[in-house]
Amino acid sequence: MASRRRRCTSPTRSPTPSPTAACTPSCAPADPGEVLGRFLKALGVTPGALPESTGERADLYRTLPAGRRTLVVLDDAGTEQQVRPLLPGGAAAVLITSRNRLGGLSGVRRTDLDVLEPGEARELMARIVGAERVAAEEEETAREIAGTARYGPARR
Structure with a gap:
Protein backbone atom coordinates (compact mmCIF):
# COMPACT_ATOMS: atom_id res chain seq x y z
CA MET A 1 0.00 0.00 0.00
CA ARG A 99 -6.84 -0.17 -10.16
CA ASN A 100 -5.96 -3.84 -10.67
CA ARG A 101 -8.34 -6.81 -10.82
CA LEU A 102 -6.76 -8.65 -7.86
CA GLY A 103 -8.04 -11.90 -9.39
CA GLY A 104 -6.12 -14.06 -6.91
CA LEU A 105 -8.39 -13.14 -3.99
CA SER A 106 -11.09 -15.69 -3.31
CA GLY A 107 -14.49 -15.05 -1.78
CA VAL A 108 -14.77 -11.49 -3.06
CA ARG A 109 -17.55 -9.67 -4.85
CA ARG A 110 -16.23 -7.31 -7.52
CA THR A 111 -17.86 -4.10 -8.64
CA ASP A 112 -16.32 -2.21 -11.53
CA LEU A 113 -16.60 1.55 -11.31
CA ASP A 114 -15.82 4.12 -13.97
CA VAL A 115 -14.24 7.50 -13.26
CA LEU A 116 -16.59 10.36 -12.52
CA GLU A 117 -17.33 13.04 -15.08
CA PRO A 118 -16.33 16.55 -13.92
CA GLY A 119 -19.95 17.49 -13.06
CA GLU A 120 -20.40 14.28 -11.05
CA ALA A 121 -17.09 14.88 -9.27
CA ARG A 122 -18.14 18.44 -8.37
CA GLU A 123 -21.47 17.17 -7.03
CA LEU A 124 -19.74 14.50 -4.94
CA MET A 125 -17.27 17.03 -3.61
CA ALA A 126 -20.18 19.33 -2.68
CA ARG A 127 -21.79 16.47 -0.73
CA ILE A 128 -18.55 15.78 1.10
CA VAL A 129 -17.32 19.29 1.95
CA GLY A 130 -20.49 21.32 1.40
CA ALA A 131 -21.86 23.23 -1.59
CA GLU A 132 -20.97 26.58 -0.02
CA ARG A 133 -17.30 25.64 0.27
CA VAL A 134 -17.18 24.30 -3.28
CA ALA A 135 -18.74 27.54 -4.57
CA ALA A 136 -16.42 29.69 -2.44
CA GLU A 137 -13.31 27.83 -3.57
CA GLU A 138 -13.94 27.48 -7.31
CA GLU A 139 -10.27 27.41 -8.30
CA GLU A 140 -9.33 24.80 -5.68
CA THR A 141 -12.41 22.75 -6.57
CA ALA A 142 -11.45 22.74 -10.25
CA ARG A 143 -7.89 21.73 -9.36
CA GLU A 144 -9.12 18.89 -7.14
CA ILE A 145 -11.51 17.64 -9.79
CA ALA A 146 -8.81 17.74 -12.44
CA GLY A 147 -6.26 16.05 -10.19
CA THR A 148 -8.03 13.68 -7.86
CA ALA A 149 -11.74 14.17 -7.28
CA ARG A 150 -12.75 12.39 -10.51
CA TYR A 151 -11.71 9.20 -8.77
CA GLY A 152 -14.18 9.58 -5.92
CA PRO A 153 -13.91 9.49 -2.16
CA ALA A 154 -11.09 6.95 -2.19
CA ARG A 155 -8.73 9.73 -3.25
CA ARG A 156 -9.73 12.23 -0.54
Whole structure:
Protein backbone atom coordinates (compact mmCIF):
# COMPACT_ATOMS: atom_id res chain seq x y z
CA MET A 1 0.00 0.00 0.00
CA ALA A 2 1.15 3.48 -0.58
CA SER A 3 -0.19 6.76 0.54
CA ARG A 4 -2.46 9.12 -1.25
CA ARG A 5 -1.04 12.15 -2.92
CA ARG A 6 2.21 13.40 -1.42
CA ARG A 7 1.82 12.20 2.12
CA CYS A 8 1.40 8.86 3.81
CA THR A 9 -1.71 8.34 5.88
CA SER A 10 -2.32 6.12 8.83
CA PRO A 11 -5.40 4.20 9.87
CA THR A 12 -8.30 6.34 10.96
CA ARG A 13 -9.73 6.02 14.43
CA SER A 14 -13.41 6.03 15.15
CA PRO A 15 -15.51 5.09 18.19
CA THR A 16 -15.45 1.54 16.82
CA PRO A 17 -11.90 1.07 15.54
CA SER A 18 -11.92 0.19 11.86
CA PRO A 19 -8.51 0.16 10.22
CA THR A 20 -8.15 2.08 6.99
CA ALA A 21 -5.09 2.16 4.76
CA ALA A 22 -4.84 4.69 1.98
CA CYS A 23 -2.70 4.12 -1.06
CA THR A 24 -1.97 5.55 -4.47
CA PRO A 25 0.66 4.93 -7.06
CA SER A 26 2.23 8.33 -6.30
CA CYS A 27 4.15 6.88 -3.34
CA ALA A 28 6.12 3.70 -2.97
CA PRO A 29 3.98 0.80 -1.74
CA ALA A 30 3.95 0.48 2.03
CA ASP A 31 5.10 -2.77 3.57
CA PRO A 32 2.14 -4.87 4.80
CA GLY A 33 4.00 -5.39 8.10
CA GLU A 34 4.13 -1.62 8.64
CA VAL A 35 0.44 -1.27 7.80
CA LEU A 36 -0.37 -4.11 10.21
CA GLY A 37 1.59 -2.28 12.90
CA ARG A 38 -0.57 0.81 12.36
CA PHE A 39 -3.73 -1.31 12.32
CA LEU A 40 -2.76 -3.03 15.56
CA LYS A 41 -2.05 0.31 17.25
CA ALA A 42 -5.43 1.60 16.04
CA LEU A 43 -7.00 -1.47 17.63
CA GLY A 44 -5.33 -0.73 20.97
CA VAL A 45 -2.08 -2.75 20.90
CA THR A 46 0.71 -0.83 22.59
CA PRO A 47 3.92 -0.30 20.59
CA GLY A 48 5.88 -2.49 23.01
CA ALA A 49 3.48 -5.40 22.43
CA LEU A 50 3.74 -5.33 18.62
CA PRO A 51 5.15 -8.56 17.18
CA GLU A 52 8.26 -8.18 15.03
CA SER A 53 7.38 -10.25 11.97
CA THR A 54 4.63 -9.61 9.45
CA GLY A 55 3.29 -13.14 9.98
CA GLU A 56 3.04 -12.69 13.76
CA ARG A 57 1.40 -9.28 13.31
CA ALA A 58 -1.10 -10.80 10.87
CA ASP A 59 -1.90 -13.62 13.32
CA LEU A 60 -2.54 -11.12 16.14
CA TYR A 61 -4.51 -8.81 13.86
CA ARG A 62 -6.82 -11.64 12.82
CA THR A 63 -7.79 -12.28 16.45
CA LEU A 64 -8.50 -8.70 17.54
CA PRO A 65 -11.66 -7.84 15.58
CA ALA A 66 -13.32 -11.12 16.64
CA GLY A 67 -16.74 -10.39 18.07
CA ARG A 68 -16.67 -6.75 16.89
CA ARG A 69 -18.43 -5.21 13.94
CA THR A 70 -15.46 -4.07 11.90
CA LEU A 71 -15.02 -2.57 8.46
CA VAL A 72 -11.49 -2.59 7.04
CA VAL A 73 -10.88 -0.27 4.09
CA LEU A 74 -7.86 -0.99 1.89
CA ASP A 75 -7.72 1.89 -0.56
CA ASP A 76 -5.95 1.59 -3.93
CA ALA A 77 -4.33 -1.76 -3.21
CA GLY A 78 -1.70 -2.83 -5.70
CA THR A 79 -1.44 -6.61 -5.45
CA GLU A 80 -2.94 -9.63 -3.76
CA GLN A 81 0.34 -10.03 -1.85
CA GLN A 82 -0.24 -6.61 -0.25
CA VAL A 83 -3.83 -7.40 0.64
CA ARG A 84 -3.67 -10.94 2.03
CA PRO A 85 -1.86 -10.15 5.32
CA LEU A 86 -4.29 -7.25 5.91
CA LEU A 87 -7.45 -9.35 5.76
CA PRO A 88 -8.92 -9.73 9.25
CA GLY A 89 -10.31 -12.91 10.70
CA GLY A 90 -13.91 -13.53 11.64
CA ALA A 91 -16.86 -11.76 10.11
CA ALA A 92 -15.25 -8.37 9.51
CA ALA A 93 -16.24 -6.63 6.30
CA VAL A 94 -13.47 -5.53 3.95
CA LEU A 95 -13.68 -2.91 1.21
CA ILE A 96 -10.76 -2.96 -1.22
CA THR A 97 -10.30 -0.40 -3.94
CA SER A 98 -7.74 -1.11 -6.64
CA ARG A 99 -6.84 -0.17 -10.16
CA ASN A 100 -5.96 -3.84 -10.67
CA ARG A 101 -8.34 -6.81 -10.82
CA LEU A 102 -6.76 -8.65 -7.86
CA GLY A 103 -8.04 -11.90 -9.39
CA GLY A 104 -6.12 -14.06 -6.91
CA LEU A 105 -8.39 -13.14 -3.99
CA SER A 106 -11.09 -15.69 -3.31
CA GLY A 107 -14.49 -15.05 -1.78
CA VAL A 108 -14.77 -11.49 -3.06
CA ARG A 109 -17.55 -9.67 -4.85
CA ARG A 110 -16.23 -7.31 -7.52
CA THR A 111 -17.86 -4.10 -8.64
CA ASP A 112 -16.32 -2.21 -11.53
CA LEU A 113 -16.60 1.55 -11.31
CA ASP A 114 -15.82 4.12 -13.97
CA VAL A 115 -14.24 7.50 -13.26
CA LEU A 116 -16.59 10.36 -12.52
CA GLU A 117 -17.33 13.04 -15.08
CA PRO A 118 -16.33 16.55 -13.92
CA GLY A 119 -19.95 17.49 -13.06
CA GLU A 120 -20.40 14.28 -11.05
CA ALA A 121 -17.09 14.88 -9.27
CA ARG A 122 -18.14 18.44 -8.37
CA GLU A 123 -21.47 17.17 -7.03
CA LEU A 124 -19.74 14.50 -4.94
CA MET A 125 -17.27 17.03 -3.61
CA ALA A 126 -20.18 19.33 -2.68
CA ARG A 127 -21.79 16.47 -0.73
CA ILE A 128 -18.55 15.78 1.10
CA VAL A 129 -17.32 19.29 1.95
CA GLY A 130 -20.49 21.32 1.40
CA ALA A 131 -21.86 23.23 -1.59
CA GLU A 132 -20.97 26.58 -0.02
CA ARG A 133 -17.30 25.64 0.27
CA VAL A 134 -17.18 24.30 -3.28
CA ALA A 135 -18.74 27.54 -4.57
CA ALA A 136 -16.42 29.69 -2.44
CA GLU A 137 -13.31 27.83 -3.57
CA GLU A 138 -13.94 27.48 -7.31
CA GLU A 139 -10.27 27.41 -8.30
CA GLU A 140 -9.33 24.80 -5.68
CA THR A 141 -12.41 22.75 -6.57
CA ALA A 142 -11.45 22.74 -10.25
CA ARG A 143 -7.89 21.73 -9.36
CA GLU A 144 -9.12 18.89 -7.14
CA ILE A 145 -11.51 17.64 -9.79
CA ALA A 146 -8.81 17.74 -12.44
CA GLY A 147 -6.26 16.05 -10.19
CA THR A 148 -8.03 13.68 -7.86
CA ALA A 149 -11.74 14.17 -7.28
CA ARG A 150 -12.75 12.39 -10.51
CA TYR A 151 -11.71 9.20 -8.77
CA GLY A 152 -14.18 9.58 -5.92
CA PRO A 153 -13.91 9.49 -2.16
CA ALA A 154 -11.09 6.95 -2.19
CA ARG A 155 -8.73 9.73 -3.25
CA ARG A 156 -9.73 12.23 -0.54
